Amino acid sequence: MSFRLRLTFFGAALVALTLLAFGWLVYALVANSQATAQDDGLKHRAADALTSILTAPASELNGTAGPSLSGAEDLRQRTDPFTEILTAAGAVLSATGRVGSAPPAVPGSLLDAAARGGALATVDAPGSPQLRLYATAWTRTDLGLGGYVVAGQPTSIQSENLKGLRGFFIVSSIPTLLAAFLASWLITGRALRPLKSVVETADSIARTRDFKRRLPPAKRSDEIGLLSGRFNGMLDQVEAANQQLTVALEAQRRFVADASHELRTPLTTIRGNADLLAQGPAVDEEVRREAARDVASESERMSRLVERLLTLAQADAGQHLELAPLALRPLIDSVFRQAQAVHEDRRFHNVGLTDATIAGDADAIIQLLWILVDNGAKFTKPGGSVEIGLRQHDSTALLTVADDGIGVAADDRERVFERFYQADQARSNNGTGLGLSIARWIVEEHRGAISVRNNTGPGCTFTVSLPLAG
Known part of the structure; x- marks a missing residue:
């Protein structure tokens, strides 16, 4: 069963329940009002009879003439109201209704209450229809006489009226x-209809993989319009994710190709x-000595390359560094001394090292x-x-690290941080092209930033900004 058909049945069921509740309420109100109206009518009829009794001759009230049933209607066949006059002893003087050949029976308890x-009272006597009586x-x-006036009517009149009301409800509910x-x-x-458009668009995108397709702008501000807007927003995210995936796959392909190339060179030499x-x-x-030195040199370079590839693989896997309060100056002093021993033909200077503590990973x-x-x-x-310099600026x-080497071209200042990127042969200097990529990852793991600029004179300066420990 389609969703549209289910909603249609649901709507029709709600209407049916509403009609049922409305019909029951009207039926109950009519039934109650009919009973009240019947009682009021009987009271008025009894009052009219009392008015007539005030002017009636004594012969009609003393019971000497016997009960008068002339013109009385049989209550088993008619539902009209009737009036019955009784003496104080309960003898019938006259009645406008009868049951067979006898006047309607009136219980003594009703007469006692009437006194x-x-x-x-509602009376249900054997052989007689159910009657509603008022006494x-x-x-x-002036005559020294008294008695009772009883006005009554069969209760079946209410059933007949309610039966007609039920028939009206049944007949009218079908077309409704x-x-x-x-x-x-x-x-x-x-x-x-807009949901059908959403389904068609989703099928088309799945079939054609055209992630640029969108639903028409919603002209309505209800839930359907909101759904269309959210669907287009989801498509924007899917398109962006697809583009990121494409870029990532291309970068992975390039990474594998570059890594293969970089590893092939030392392996060929070895x-x-x-x-x-x-x-x-x-x-x-x-x-033979030169060959042995070349093997050792290329093995060392390949070892560095593999180590840096593993570091970048760690970054790609989403692993994060564990940060703890760390003083920078002792680490800089240690690397400074070791660098002077490793690079004996270079001159190293510090340009003012201040004490600074960050949240960092020492290694x-x-x-x-x-x-x-x-x-x-x-590159010098x-x-x-x-x-090498270290200073504090605000909370950073x-x-x-500055050199007086060949500097970096303006177009290459951002790309030098890409993997395997080397600006030119003069600057490549047999490097792997991975060091600055790793440097940027380390800085970003410390919630910092790294940049490079050319000096006013020769060379360039790398600047790393790291937030101070709170």
Whole structure:
């Protein structure tokens, strides 16, 4: 069963329940009002009879003439109201209604209650229809007579009226329900039309993979319009995610290709020199020493490359550094001293180191310092200088590493932080192109930023900003 048909049945069912509740309420009100109206009518009829008794001759009231049933209607066949006059002893003087050949029976308890004031009762005597009776006392003080006036009517008149009302409700409910069903069908069709457009658009996107397609702008501000807007928003996110996935897959493909290329070079060198060394004594001693040095050098470079690839793989896997309060100056002093020993042909200077404490990872910060220091030493000529500085600005620690080398072209200042990117052959200097990528990841893990600018003179300056520990 379709959703539209279910909604249509639901709407028709609501209308049916409403009609049922409304009909029951009207039926109850009519039934109650009919009983009240019948009682009021009987009271008025009894009052009219009392008025007539005030002017009636004594012969009609003393009971000597016997009961008068002339013109009385049989209550088993008619439902008209009747009046019955009784003496104080309960003998019938006259009646306008009868049951067969006898006047309607009036219970003594009703007459006793009537003596104390008007009384109502429903009487269900054998062989007689159920009657609603009202009794009240009458008195003729001028004649010394008294008795009772009883006004009554069969209760079946109420049933007949209510039966007609029930028939009206049943007959009128059929076209009403049909009209409600048709109206619900049309309304739900109109309301669900935008949802059909959503389904068609989703099917088209799934079939064509065209993530740029959108639903027409919603002209309505109800839930359907809100759904259309949210659907378009979801498509925006899907398109963005698809673009990110495409870029990520392309970067992964490029990463694998570049890594293969970078690993192929040292492996080729190592294999060539190994073949050369395998020739034994036939190779000159000096050549063998050079080949051994090349094998060691390329092995070291390949080891660094693999280590940095593993670091970047850790970053790609979403692993994060554990940060703790960390003083920067002792780490800078340690790397500064070691760098002077490693790069003996370079001059290292500090340009004012202040004390600064950050939330950081000591091993990662040391790796960051070595990447920047090695980078500065790599791109300066022998005898060149590398300067390291540390100062505080507001709530940030600013670490700078400057060199007097060849600098960085304006177009390359952002790209130097990409993996395997090397600006040109002059600046590549047999590097892997991974160091600054790792440096940026370490800085970002410390919620900081890294940038590079060219100096006024030769060389460039890398600036790392890290938030101070709270």
